[in-house]
Amino acid sequence: MAATPAAAVPTHPVRAAYFVSDSTGITAETLGNALLANFPGFVFRKHTIPFVDTVDAAAGVARQIAADDAAGREPIVFTTAKNPAVRAVVTAVPATHIDLLSGHLGELEQALGTTASEQLGQFHMLGDTTEYFARMRAVEYAIEHDDGQSARALDLADVIIVAPSRCGKTPTTMYLALQYGLLVANYPLTDDDFPAEGLPPLIAKYSARCFGLTTTPLRLSQVRHERRPDSRYSSLAQCTTELRRAEKLYARNRIPFLNSSTKSVEEMSAVILQTLGLRR
């Protein structure tokens, strides 16, 4: 069979994308990426430039963007800088400029009948010591209770994530702790927990706060293979059995659950918050 000629491979045009921020760049990155994801036919070479809060810093960014040839195509520049002088310097560069903040700030000023504060937005700032302590405590709680390591203070848990090994408990636990300051424990279902009909004794009395994860046998087998190749643990048969038993256990005990195989950590976290009625 003849090789497919190279010209038949669809080419994805390359564009440079800049996320320019006067703070951490997280807002610019989050919204900018959400927007760019709608154009799957392109390849975007992404650059995040945080802490651009002076005209001098802005001039440096402008030079960098101007020097970016990106195959002769105009870069796309997402900006969240609040300072008009900083914005003016950045937007003077020939590029597609998308101002993520100031237009909406104007709409809010009109709706609230006041001008935006001259202080930097405090959302990503520490400011609130209480919030800092809550997050620190939540992350430490999550580490301590990872993989059922500790039964101590399980009564404090806002959520207990239950699942067979390698279904995605740990990253989801950590995301909920870090983003929302929630106390999240997780409990690994093992062969010892079956064929009992009820929940494992350690978590039985907290069933209202339990949330189950499942996945597809094939995916679980792949993930386990990374850890222990060619083992009984990673075999398709073992994975199929464990997942089937776990799903039965969830159903019998009315534990809400979801399939993690096509979901990101962010999506699973959003579903868990919504299902258990937890405030974000």
Add this chain to the structure above:
Amino acid sequence: MAATPAAAVPTHPVRAAYFVSDSTGITAETLGNALLANFPGFVFRKHTIPFVDTVDAAAGVARQIAADDAAGREPIVFTTAKNPAVRAVVTAVPATHIDLLSGHLGELEQALGTTASEQLGQFHMLGDTTEYFARMRAVEYAIEHDDGQSARALDLADVIIVAPSRCGKTPTTMYLALQYGLLVANYPLTDDDFPAEGLPPLIAKYSARCFGLTTTPLRLSQVRHERRPDSRYSSLAQCTTELRRAEKLYARNRIPFLNSSTKSVEEMSAVILQTLGLRR
């Protein structure tokens, strides 16, 4: 002394704020919060409503917003739903509507000379298994290497965060792991590490990847007091000494460092990425 009359306390007008999304709500929340932070004179009662991806779901949201009296003031509704039918239902409710996505999508369509994909933005979707594995591995690495627990595979670390106990190493480590899939270890400086002039032997050969944290003695004392009240460990004298020694150690070994006392986890992470030249 007479109590201050209640009327003298400045009143912060209350407004309801809704973040309405057809996906996780994270983008709407992130940008919406960044915008609202510019109006510190108001108290916003915030509601995130994720997964609003049908006209029926949108109608439910519209009813909820319409029923929200919020002291007689119009709610503010931030929307990131892509589906025009969903948006039409939501925006029919009397409120201040701020469309975070579709205006910018239009700008991008024009710049790229194509229409946005009908598929949902894949940014928050798992999609990429490689990325999922990277994050899972990074979180597990962070847990394993928390608080200098393990010297194994320290040569794999992208970053080693060095600091006295309770300066904010753990939450920052976890944030870098979860958001950026970086392998981050952390190393607690103790009395045993002084008065040596050089870095502790375990991390000395990785000095180019080390980043130090410091804080103010008062704050460190407060944070330590939460863990061990009225101990030598939490005394202002001990905290002052440890921080002074740590800062000297960083300076002598050219370890970049920052003061965590007025910074959020997000800000510290952004500075670390920028200083060590790590790609996000």
